[in-house]
Amino acid sequence: MQGTDKRRVGIAALVGAAACAILVGLWPSQGPVVFSVVERLWFTAFAGLFGLAVGLIGALAGTLRVDPDRGTLLGLSSLAPAAIVAASLLPREGSVVVQVDPIFIGLWVAGVLVAVALLRTRLAALIALAALTGLAWQVSLPTARTVDRPGIVLVTLDTFRADLLTLDTPHLRDLAESAVRFDAAFAPMPLTGPSHASLFSGLDVVNHGVLVNGQPVAAGLPWVPQILADAGYRTRGYGSAAVLDATLGYDRGFDAFDSSFYSRASRGHPVLALLGREPALGPVFQRPGSVTVALARGVGQPGTFTWIHLYDAHWPYLPSVEARSLTGAPADLRLGDRWRSERHKPGVRQPAPGELEASARALYSAQVADLDAQIGRLLADVPTEATVVLVGDHGESLGEHDYWYQHGALPFAADTQVPLLIRSQGWAPASVSTPVSVTDVGPTLLALAGLPIPEGLDGIALTPQPPDRVISSRSIHFRRPARPEARGDGLDLGRNAGLALRQGSRSLVATSWSDLAAFDRRVDPQEEHGSPVSEDDPLLELFRAALVSDDLAPRPVDDANTREALKALGYID
Numbered sequence: 001m002q003g004t005d006k007r008r009v010g011i012a013a014l015v016g017a018a019a020c021a022i023l024v025g026l027w028p029s030q031g032p033v034v035f036s037v038v039e040r041l042w043f044t045a046f047a048g049l050f051g052l053a054v055g056l057i058g059a060l061a062g063t064l065r066v067d068p069d070r071g072t073l074l075g076l077s078s079l080a081p082a083a084i085v086a087a088s089l090l091p092r093e094g095s096v097v098v099q100v101d102p103i104f105i106g107l108w109v110a111g112v113l114v115a116v117a118l119l120r121t122r123l124a125a126l127i128a129l130a131a132l133t134g135l136a137w138q139v140s141l142p143t144a145r146t147v148d149r150p151g152i153v154l155v156t157l158d159t160f161r162a163d164l165l166t167l168d169t170p171h172l173r174d175l176a177e178s179a180v181r182f183d184a185a186f187a188p189m190p191l192t193g194p195s196h197a198s199l200f201s202g203l204d205v206v207n208h209g210v211l212v213n214g215q216p217v218a219a220g221l222p223w224v225p226q227i228l229a230d231a232g233y234r235t236r237g238y239g240s241a242a243v244l245d246a247t248l249g250y251d252r253g254f255d256a257f258d259s260s261f262y263s264r265a266s267r268g269h270p271v272l273a274l275l276g277r278e279p280a281l282g283p284v285f286q287r288p289g290s291v292t293v294a295l296a297r298g299v300g301q302p303g304t305f306t307w308i309h310l311y312d313a314h315w316p317y318l319p320s321v322e323a324r325s326l327t328g329a330p331a332d333l334r335l336g337d338r339w340r341s342e343r344h345k346p347g348v349r350q351p352a353p354g355e356l357e358a359s360a361r362a363l364y365s366a367q368v369a370d371l372d373a374q375i376g377r378l379l380a381d382v383p384t385e386a387t388v389v390l391v392g393d394h395g396e397s398l399g400e401h402d403y404w405y406q407h408g409a410l411p412f413a414a415d416t417q418v419p420l421l422i423r424s425q426g427w428a429p430a431s432v433s434t435p436v437s438v439t440d441v442g443p444t445l446l447a448l449a450g451l452p453i454p455e456g457l458d459g460i461a462l463t464p465q466p467p468d469r470v471i472s473s474r475s476i477h478f479r480r481p482a483r484p485e486a487r488g489d490g491l492d493l494g495r496n497a498g499l500a501l502r503q504g505s506r507s508l509v510a511t512s513w514s515d516l517a518a519f520d521r522r523v524d525p526q527e528e529h530g531s532p533v534s535e536d537d538p539l540l541e542l543f544r545a546a547l548v549s550d551d552l553a554p555r556p557v558d559d560a561n562t563r564e565a566l567k568a569l570g571y572i573d
Contacts, residue, residue, distance in 0.1 A: 147231060147232035147233055147303045148302065148303065149233075149302065149303060149449060149450065150300075150302055150383075150385045150386050150387055150425065151299065151300040151301050151302055151303065151304040151305070151306070151382075151383065151386040151387070152228075152233075152300075152304070152305045152306070152386065152387045152389070152445060152448065152449060153299050153300045153306050153308070153382055153386055153387065153388045153389070154305070154306070154307045154308070154389045154390075154391075154441075154445065155307075155308050155309075155310065155375065155378070155388070155389070155390045155391075156196065156199070156307070156308070156309045156310070156390075156391055156392070156393055157310055157313065157371065157390065157391070157392045157393070157418075157419065158192055158240070158241065158309065158310065158311045158312075158313060158314050158392075158393055158394075159311075159313045159314040159315070159392075159393075159394065159395070159396045159407060160313050160368065160371075160392035160393075160395065160396075160418060160419060161364075161368075161392075161395040161396055161398075161414065161417070161418075162183075162185065162392065162395065162413075162417040162418050162419050163417075163525070163526075164364075164365060164368050165419045169368060169369065169371075169372035169375075170372065170376075171372050171373070171375045171376030171379065172372050172375060172390075172419070172421075175375075175379065175388065175390060175421055175423060176421055177429060178423050178429055179388070179390075179421040179422055179423035179427070179429060180421070180422045180423075180427050180428075180429065180430050180431075180432060180464045181419075181420070181421055181429075181430070181431050181432065182420040182421075182422075182432045182434075182436050182462070182466075183431055183432060183433050184417070184432075184433055184434060184435040184436065184502070184521070185391065185392075185417065185418050185419065185420035185435075185436050185437070185438065186413075186416045186417055186418065186435060186436075186437055186438070186471050186473050186500075186502060187392070187393060187394040187395070187415075187416045187417075187418055187437075187438045187473060188204055188205050188437060188438060188439050188472065188473055188474070189205045189211075189394070189411075189416075189473065189474055189475060189476075190394035190395065190407045190408050190409075190410070190411065190415035190416050190473070190475060191212065191213050191394060191407070191408050191475075192213055192241065192243045192244065192393050192394065193210055193212070193213040193214065193215060193243050193244065193248070194208075194210045194211055194212070194213075194215075195393040195394055195438055196244060196250065196309075196393055197210035197217050197221075198437075198438055198439040198442075198458075198459070199224075199391070199393070199438050199439070199441045199442055200217075200223055200224045200225060200250075200442055201217075201221045201222055201223060201224075201442060201457075202222060202224070202439060202440075202442040202443045202453075202454070202457035202458060202459040203221065203222070203439065203457060203458050203459070204439055204458040204472065205474065206474075206552065207458060208221055211476055211552060212476075213243040214243065214248070215248070216247075216248045216249050217248060217249035217250065217252070218249075219249065219252070222454045222457065223252050223253055224253075224442040224445050224446060225237065225252065225253030225254055225305065225307070226252050226253030227253070227446060227451060227454075228253065228305045228445070228446075228449060228451070229253045229254070229255065229305075230253075231449065231451050232303065233303060233304060233305045233449070234255055234303060234304045234305070235253055235254045235255050235256075235304070235305045235306070236254060236255060236256045236257070236296070236299070236304070236305075236306045236307070237250070237251060237254040237256070237257040237258070237259075237306070237307045237309075238257075238258050238259075238292050238295055238296045238306075238307065238308050238309060239257075239258070239259035239309045240286060240287055240288075240289065240292045240309050240310055240311035240312075241285065241286040241309070241311045241314070242259070242285040242286065244259060244309055245259045246259050254307075258295060286311050286314075287311075288312065289310040289311065289312040289370075289371055289374040290374055290377075292308060292309070292310060292374075293308070293310075293374045293377050293378045296308045296378065297377075297378075297381055298381055299378070299381070299382060299386075300381070300382035300383050300386030300388070301383070301386075302383075305445075305449075308378065310371060310374060310375070312367055312370055312371040312374065313364070313367050313368055313371055313396070315396075315405060315406075317360070317363035317364050317366070317367055317405070318367070319363060319366030319367045319369065319370050320366070320370050323366035323367065323369040323370045324362075324363075324366045326366065326369050327362050327363075327365040327366040327369060328362055329359065329362035329363045329365070329366045330359065330362075360398050360399065360404065360405050361398050361399075364396065364398060364405065375390075385425060387422075387423065387424040387425070387448050388421070388422070388423040388424075389420075389421070389422050389423075389441065389444070389445065389448075390419065390420070390421045391418060391419065391420045391421075391438060391441055392418030392419050392420070392438075393418065393438065394407050394408075394415060394416060394418060395407060395413070395414050395415045395416060395417055395418060396414065396415070397410065397412075397414045397415055398414065400412060400414040400526050400528055401414075401513075401514070401528065403415075408475060409475055409497050409498070409511075410475060410497070410498050410511055411473040411474055411475050411498040411499060411500040411509060411511070412498075412500065412509060412511075412526065412527045412528075413507075413521065413525060413526050413527045414526050414527075415475075416473040416500065418438065420436065420438075420441070422444070422448075422462070424448055427464060428464070430464050432464060432465070432466065433505075434465075434466050434467070434468050434504075435468070435469075435471040435502045435503065435504070436462055436466055436471065437459060437471045437472075439457075439458050439459035440459040440460050440461070440462050440466075441459070441462075442457070442459055443457055443459045443460055443461040443462075444459075444461050444462045446461065447461035447462075468503060468504055469503065470501055470502070470503045470539065470542055471501070471502045471503070472499070472500065472501055472502075472546060473499075473500045473502075474496055474498065474499045474500070474546075474552075475496070475497040475498045475499075475511075476495050476496060476497055476552045477495050477496075477497045477512070487515060488515045489510060489515040489516040489533070491510055491515075491516060491544070491547060492547065492548075493510065493511075493512060493547060494547060494548075494552065495552035496512075496547060496552060497511060497512050498510065498511035498512065499511075499543065499546060499547060500527075501539050501542060501543050501546065502521075503539060505520060505521050505522045506518060506519070506520060506521070506539070507519040507521060507527050508533060508537070508539045508540070508543050509527055509530070510543075514530075516533050516543070517530025517531060517532065517533065518530055518531050518532070518533045518537065519531075
């Protein structure tokens with residue numbers, strides 16, 4: 001072999017090996033990997049050194065048996081996937097998002113090997129590689145189905161109180177000013193899993209059967225993402241907490257669904273452990289909204305439906321320094337454990353007894369401000385003609401009814417009233433005071449997509465002028481409580497920890513800790529000061545019927561991984 005040929009083989013092997021080193025290094029990642037800029041430099045250096053070593057070995061082997069033309073072809077054809085990786089490594093606001101589809105990589109590499117091994121001419125090899133590239137692209141990307149309609153973006157905000165919608169939230173305020181704002185939207189249950197199951201199925205919790213977090217969604221339920229996918233929409237979903245994991249059925253109907261969070265997804269790639277970085281520590285059960293938004297950039301394109309779930313407003317309240325300053329939350333303050341009394345942690349100041357209410361609201365509001373910043377990043381790239389639906393899954397009690405920085409047990413407005421904004425073509429900005437339900441969001445998405453709504457749903461397709469009807473919210477006891485000695489209202493709540501019915505501006509609410517009472521939300525928006533209910537109240541019979549017409553026995557959560565996630569997120573002891 002001549003010296004020129006040796007150089008050609010050596011260069012080809014060097015280029016090909018370096019590219020393959022990067023690809024192989026990224027391949028084992030669980031979903032997209034988020035790099036900091038520093039981690040990117042470390043990884044690039046490692047991949048380059050590894051590629052150099054393999055390339056030199058390839059060059060030496062090439063002097064003995066590798067056809068120089070085929071060696072050159074192998075190296076050059078590896079440049080395309082290397083370019084894809086390089087493009088994905090471009091910094092985005094201080095972090096790097098890598099999204100390389102393993103199917104695409106695998107087909108490309110297989111095509112390279114087949115072409116080099118079997119084809120005798122460079123021209124035939126290039127034709128074969130072009131064909132295989134097209135095939136890989138079509139197989140790896142969910143673009144075969146498409147509809148000629150504006151894109152739909154659904155954003156669900158976890159643990160977001162409706163009364164904080166425009167407090168220190170300029171991006172949400174801008175969206176609200178261009179949208180139809182439903183000021184009396186309520187969750188069917190103040191828990192993430194049941195509320196999202198109602199959203200996507202259009203069914204009340206007593207009809208879809210998901211009564212606690214960690215309970216899987218039944219496969220036979222009507223499911224809005226699946227209906228949209230069947231109609232030709234390309235669908236993507238991004239959950240930010242394990243209570244919406246794919247293993248529980250929330251990925252149904254999505255072409256791409258990301259709910260697998262591992263420590264390496266926030267720390268970088270396992271290869272970094274070889275360079276002195278801390279190795280992967282096992283699973284985590286939530287991720288910051290900044291990471292989810294980075295993964296979901298560029299949403300709202302025509303013919304697409306994208307769901308983004310953001311968990312940042314949830315406990316524990318650990319906002320940024322900037323957000324603390326904005327809301328007046330003390331920089332050195334942190335609340336104690338959610339499920340126990342306040343406990344001392346070394347170096348962390350605990351609130352004084354009279355300081356608790358103000359500090360809890362300030363810290364929570366600061367987290368909402370942080371969340372608003374991520375919503376601004378997300379919506380900045382959404383086309384103006386795309387439909388945007390933003391809704392909370394439930395609220396958060398901040399001392400109302402002596403219930404502190406928690407949710408799930410009470411159906412009062414603090415726990416169940418949520419923001420609901422819809423910006424769509426043909427919908428003029430407006431404010432709607434008629435009560436509506438999160439259960440209505442699924443049918444509304446179908447109507448906005450121009451699709452028929454399945455029969456038998458509890459939710460309805462909303463318009464800027466929805467009908468005034470009775471909206472229910474309930475909470476349940478995971479274990480049946482001991483019956484009280486007597487209730488002044490004579491009701492048997494059964495497994496209901498609480499039930500609320502709302503129509504117009506009136507609410508009827510009863511809980512295991514309080515008798516049935518009526519509330520006027522025009523003067524008492526948080527439903528804290530009730531009045532007795534008369535026997536001729538038109539909602540009373542509906543209330544009694546709702547107590548006895550359903551079986552609220554939740555199925556136990558037996559899966560060990562799900563129980564571990566629920567414990568880590570604070571939902572079970």
